[in-house]
Amino acid sequence: MKRTIRLILVASAIALLLPACKTPEKNTSAQKEQKVYVVSTNDMHANIDNFPQLAALIDSLRSVHPDLLLFGAGDNRSGNPINDRNVEPARPMCELMNAVGFDLSCFGNHEWDGGPIALRNVLVWAKFPFVCANVTFDDTLHMTNVYPYHIFERDGLKLGVIGGIQLGENGLPDFHPKNAGGSHFVPLNTVLQQNIDTLKAKGCNAIFLLSHCGYEEDRETAAQFPELAAIFGGHSHTRVNKKQIVNGVMVTQAEAKVKYVTLSTFTFRDGKIVDKDMQLLSVKKFPKKNKEVAEMVNRYNSNKYFCTVVANNTSPIRSYESLGCLMTDAIRTLSGADMGFQNPGGVRFDTLSARPVTLKDIFALDPFDNEIIQFNLTGQEIIDLIKCCYTTDNGPIYCSGCSYTYKVNDANEMTDIQVTLEDGTPLDLEATYNIVMNSYMSTTFIYKHKDEGHSLFRSSNDMMLEYLKKHPRLDYGKVSRVKKK
Amino acid sequence: MKVFVNDTEVRTYYGAKVKSAVLAYCRANQLSLDLNSIEVRDAYGNLLDLDGALRSNSRIHIK
Numbered sequence: 001m002k003r004t005i006r007l008i009l010v011a012s013a014i015a016l017l018l019p020a021c022k023t024p025e026k027n028t029s030a031q032k033e034q035k036v037y038v039v040s041t042n043d044m045h046a047n048i049d050n051f052p053q054l055a056a057l058i059d060s061l062r063s064v065h066p067d068l069l070l071f072g073a074g075d076n077r078s079g080n081p082i083n084d085r086n087v088e089p090a091r092p093m094c095e096l097m098n099a100v101g102f103d104l105s106c107f108g109n110h111e112w113d114g115g116p117i118a119l120r121n122v123l124v125w126a127k128f129p130f131v132c133a134n135v136t137f138d139d140t141l142h143m144t145n146v147y148p149y150h151i152f153e154r155d156g157l158k159l160g161v162i163g164g165i166q167l168g169e170n171g172l173p174d175f176h177p178k179n180a181g182g183s184h185f186v187p188l189n190t191v192l193q194q195n196i197d198t199l200k201a202k203g204c205n206a207i208f209l210l211s212h213c214g215y216e217e218d219r220e221t222a223a224q225f226p227e228l229a230a231i232f233g234g235h236s237h238t239r240v241n242k243k244q245i246v247n248g249v250m251v252t253q254a255e256a257k258v259k260y261v262t263l264s265t266f267t268f269r270d271g272k273i274v275d276k277d278m279q280l281l282s283v284k285k286f287p288k289k290n291k292e293v294a295e296m297v298n299r300y301n302s303n304k305y306f307c308t309v310v311a312n313n314t315s316p317i318r319s320y321e322s323l324g325c326l327m328t329d330a331i332r333t334l335s336g337a338d339m340g341f342q343n344p345g346g347v348r349f350d351t352l353s354a355r356p357v358t359l360k361d362i363f364a365l366d367p368f369d370n371e372i373i374q375f376n377l378t379g380q381e382i383i384d385l386i387k388c389c390y391t392t393d394n395g396p397i398y399c400s401g402c403s404y405t406y407k408v409n410d411a412n413e414m415t416d417i418q419v420t421l422e423d424g425t426p427l428d429l430e431a432t433y434n435i436v437m438n439s440y441m442s443t444t445f446i447y448k449h450k451d452e453g454h455s456l457f458r459s460s461n462d463m464m465l466e467y468l469k470k471h472p473r474l475d476y477g478k479v480s481r482v483k484k485k
Numbered sequence: 486m487k488v489f490v491n492d493t494e495v496r497t498y499y500g501a502k503v504k505s506a507v508l509a510y511c512r513a514n515q516l517s518l519d520l521n522s523i524e525v526r527d528a529y530g531n532l533l534d535l536d537g538a539l540r541s542n543s544r545i546h547i548k
Contacts, residue, residue, distance in 0.1 A: 045536075079536075109538075166538075174500055174538060214538055215527060237503070237537030238527060256534045373498045442498050443505040446512050454488065455500030 033274075034155050036266040037061070037068035042212070042234030043108065043256035044072065046093050050258035055281050055290035057099045062101075067154050070101060073234030074108025074165065074212030077122075079257070081363050082300050085465075087308075089114045089327065092300045094125040094388050099293050100258030103149055106163035106210040107132045108234060109173035109457075116141050116181045131163025131210055133195045138182035148195050151204060157268060159206050160199035164188040164221075166213040166235055167349040173212075176457040188213060189224060195225050205271045208232065215240070215253050221250035230264060241280040244383055250276045258283055306363075309356040315477030317352040322342055322476040323365060324398025330467035331372050331436045331460055333402040338421075338433040339402050341385065343441050344395035346370070357474065358467075366461040370438035375453040377431035383417050385437075386449035390414040396482045402427065403481035416485065489544040504535040507547055523547050 029242040039061060041054075061068055076097065077083055077090040086092055097105070107130060111119055116137070123130060123145040133148035165173050167185055192209070198397055199207045206229040211218050215235035222231055223246055230250040237256040244251050255261040260280050267275040324342045332340030348365055377385065386404065389397035391413065396406065404419040419427035427433075438460050442453055468474075486499045488506045490510035503525055511518050525533045528544040539545070 043534075043536075169499065169541070214540065215529075215531065216540065217544065219529075235538050236527070237534030239532040239534070241532075244529070253531075255532070256536065350501055371500070439498070439501075439505055440508075441503070443508040444512050453498035455498055457500060 007211055008056075014346055034157060034268045034272060035065075036154055036157060036206070036268065037065040038071060038208070038230075038232065038264045038266070039068055039261050040071040040073060040210075040232035040264065041071035041254050041258060041261045042232070043075040043237055044093070044258050045075055045110070045256060046077050046083035046090075046347070047257040048080060048083060048092060048096055048300060049296055050283050051096045051100065052289035052291075052294035053188045053286045054258055054261070055293040056288035057281065057283055057286040058100055059290060060286075060288070061263070069103045069152060069154075071161070071210055071232055072097065072102055072105035073210050073232050074106045075110045075234060076077070076105060078109065078110035078113045079369070081306070081359070082303060085306070085359060086300070086303065087305050088121065089118050090122050091125055092296075096293065096296060097450050098125075098127040099296060101130045102126075103152070104128055104161060105130050105208065106212055106234075107135065107146075107165050107173075108212040108417060109165065112173065112175040112179040112183065113462075115179045116143075116183055119143075125358060128438075129319065131161060132154075132165055133162050133191050134164055134167075134186050134188045136182075136184045141182045147459045148191075149199060149203065151199070157206070157271065158202065158204045159208065160202070160204035161208045161210050162192065162195045162199070164209060164211045164213055165191070166217060174455075176455055189221065192221070192225055196225065200227070205268060206266060206273055211235075214238075215251070216249050218253070219246050222246035222251050225249070229266065230276060232262070232264070240278075243276075243278050250278060254280060254282050272441075306358065306360045308359050310359055310362060310465060311357040311472045311474050313352050313354055313357050313474045313476075315475050316354050317477050318350065319480070320350040321396075321398055321482060322479050323350065323352065325400060325479045325481055326474065326476050327366060327460065327464060328398055328400035330464040331438075333471075334463045334467055335372065335374060335436045335456060336434075337374060337401070337436040339435045340400040341383070341389075341435060341437045341441065342398040343393040343438070344398065345393045346438060346440060347398070354477075357468075362461055362464055362468075366464060368438075368440065369459045369461065370440050372436050372456045372458055372460055372463060373439050373442040373453045374434065374436050374456055375442075375449065376432050376451045377435050377449055379419070379427040381447065381449040382419065382427060382433065382435065383429070384447040384449070385445065386417055386419070387414045388445045389441070392445050396484070399481055403483075405485050407481045407485050474476050486539075486541040488539050488542065490544055492544070501539055502535070503533050503537045503539060503545060506539055506543075506545065507535070508548070518547070
């Protein structure tokens with residue numbers, strides 16, 4: 001009886017999710033009609049907590065359409081320390097994607113966040129292939145399980161899927177250039193036609209693009225390559241909730257973080273697509289959770305690894321500024337900048353006793369995953385930045401590579417700022433300095449400066465952990481670089 | 486890089502996300518917005534997540 005009720009519930013849930021899903025039409029003539037179902041998601045960013053519902057939703061869809069294909073359009077990792085800082089980085093996401101039964105993924109720019117060796121591990125752990133047509137790797141990296149395209153066969157139909165990744169103005173995807181090591185990229189539109197031709201020559205009935213290029217670029221690709229049946233996209237976190245056709249190509253994207261999936265339906269007649277449609281399905285609203293996957297997620301979330309000691313604090317810290325100095329030392333040292341700055345509001349606690357420091361401490365100190373931005377600023381622009389922080393963030397900016405004194409006037413503005421560089425010389429107002437700060441400051445502080453800056457595509461807490469590997473003994477208890485006169 | 490928020494040019498750093506452009510726009514126009522309650526859409530009317538990537542000359546709209 002219970003089983004019957006459960007089946008009714010699941011059937012009702014699917015019916016609710018698929019209000020417009022057509023039942024397969026009967027063949028009324030000699031023409032053979034077939035349907036292919038593709039579920040795609042993108043930019044999951046290791047939001048593992050939604051996986052039990054995702055798994056249950058996919059299970060339910062597969063109970064109706066056992067041959068459906070499940071694709072991920074890149075950025076599977078980066079966004080959750082439980083996955084990204086696991087003792088084997090990104091393994092939890094790989095195992096969860098295996099458990100849910102992903103058939104294919106393309107690379108996102110964040111797949112490189114752990115560097116090429118970590119990426120190679122992902123390719124080994126994944127039980128599904130990766131596709132990317134516009135990357136090649138040095139042989140010395142021994143990358144396996146990655147191809148320009150992959151061909152699926154469903155009910156006698158050949159379905160070719162090409163992978164692609166966006167490139168920024170520097171010719172690389174949006175990651176820190178040091179992570180590229182041995183990976184070589186070319187613009188997707190320079191290799192797409194040859195891959196389409198190859199798949200046509202192999203007799204594919206339909207050719208798809210699994211893209212991590214962003215919605216706007218996907219529309220441009222669709223306009224340029226009408227032989228594609230559809231583009232399953234990612235990168236811009238765009239919620240495409242109704243069918244959008246560009247030059248005959250259906251372009252989809254399912255926002256991000258496992259909140260949605262796109263169910264695409266392709267109708268073939270005599271081996272040719274005659275209709276295509278899509279629906280955006282909410283994962284969060286799905287009423288069931290897959291028990292086995294929920295157990296996996298619970299196990300990852302209770303990982304004792306986050307009690308791992310990453311440094312030893314030798315003197316008690318009792319001020320936000322001392323911890324701010326540590327944070328700025330980390331970003332300045334690793335970026336090679338002249339100075340580093342940190343807003344006081346971004347330092348999340350002020351007390352750290354003399355004790356071992358754990359991974360959990362670091363993510364509590366700096367939970368924001370802000371990226372670090374590099375600027376070339378003149379001495380005068382730096383003075384303006386310091387002034388601006390005092391007004392905007394209600395406190396003096398913390399710094400590395402320099403120290404400063406200041407006064408405050410009756411209007412509660414900083415005045416008489418005197419900056420001394422690490423070598424004891426005063427800040428030259430005319431000279432240009434290489435400085436780093438987080439992306440929050442970069443966008444919210446309004447002060448006069450010419451350089452618009454560029455992202456290092458590395459988060460501040462990531463740089464902190466790398467810094468602590470090289471400087472595991474902390475002695476910041478008495479460190480102070482800012483003095484009010 | 487240059488992006489457009491509500492048809493207003495906003496200068497932000499290369500590699501900026503939707504959230505960065507929205508914050509830069511709010512600061513430049515002295516607006517106080519609750520990021521949790523705003524709606525951001527692209528030039529085609531699609532909703533955007535705040536962590537979505539932007540490229541030069543992207544156009545977004547907030548309300």
